[in-house]
Amino acid sequence: MANTMQFDLVSPERRLASLEVSAVQIPGADGDLTAMPGHAPVITNLRPGILKVEAPSGNTDYVVTGGFAEMGEGLSVLAERALPLDELSQDAFDEILEEAKSMYKRVEEEFQNQPGPVDDAAKLLSDMVAMGEQIGLNANK
């Protein structure tokens, strides 16, 4: 069995990574999962979180805000927005957090008494905050 696989991380605006990796930890919508070579084909949604890439050439972490991952021959992660962890400054984090907050507020007004969309937005927001805490950025609530 091969011990590496092809991994691609693409966002709509650019291709962030394309390399051979040995394992990738994916922040799936229903919980984290780790994809290794030979994994069964899976398609999963992403929640905002940290994508950990382990490659023979070194480990890299990326921040993703949503999208999906497709595990087939290799692994492709299609993220709505993605950047390397060390490029995520407090400002950039504040910006995406602000976006999630305003969306939560809007959804709350729009769908009063409908728990579905409001819960989704609340989950998105709390995922964002959790992600910030995990990487040591202040979510200043």
Added chain:
Amino acid sequence: MPNLKDLKNRIESVKNTRKITKAMQMVAAAKLRRAQDAAEASRPYSERFNSVLASLAASAGNSESAPLLLRGTGKQDVHLLVVMTAERGLCGGFNSSIAKLARNYAAKLKDSGKQIKIITVGKKGRDAIKRDLGQYFVEHVDLSEFKSIKYTNAQSIAKALLARFDDNEYDVATIFYSKFVNVVTQIPTTQQIIPATFDDQSSTSDTTIYDYEPDEETILADLLPRGVATQIFSALLENGASEQGARMSAMDNATRNAGDMIDKLTIEFNRSRQAVITNELIEIISGAEAL
């Protein structure tokens, strides 16, 4: 015969025009390169996305509970046309060819008794179809403040589209944009985005059976709205590259025409200068003979 002074002014002014068109051509060339790079960079994402979406749709899309975005509302009564053009003119037939396509499409729909609504993206297209189709406008998206198109622009357009779809304002949405082939060729294109359509080949060639987490329908319901944004984003980028390409070749033609005009005017100028000299000589000689 126009007098010498006028001709000289004329030549000067055409020369200035040529300088401007030359500069615009070079600016367009630089912007074209950037637009092309952006379009290229987005391609892996949209291709991947569409192939996954297509295989999902093939496996989950036939059930009764499939999202409305995929199987449509079951009606075809109200059509929403999203006409995407440039914010600026002076780019040859770019804007007018998209406008023409939209106009023909709208006319065909009207003849078959459908209702139409129009969202315009870009000022120039709005102006071009206002006279014929102005009463159908429901919204206008202004992108003139943005120097380069970002994914968030596409997302906000998609959000507006989806909100209207959720309110049952229309049944079918089609986007109009120009596909970039090369600098001299851009093809005005129509593409139906709601209900979603896929290339047949990608859905049949992909035979891997995936596990889905959460289940297929949840993923599908999550991905379809993103798919709309992705398609709009790539259309916007194609449009951006086409606009710059069209402007570049239009300005190249204008520069060349100005050159031709200068040559012609210079010949005319020299001819009339000679005529003036000849006239003066004749006057002097005949004056001398008369003495």
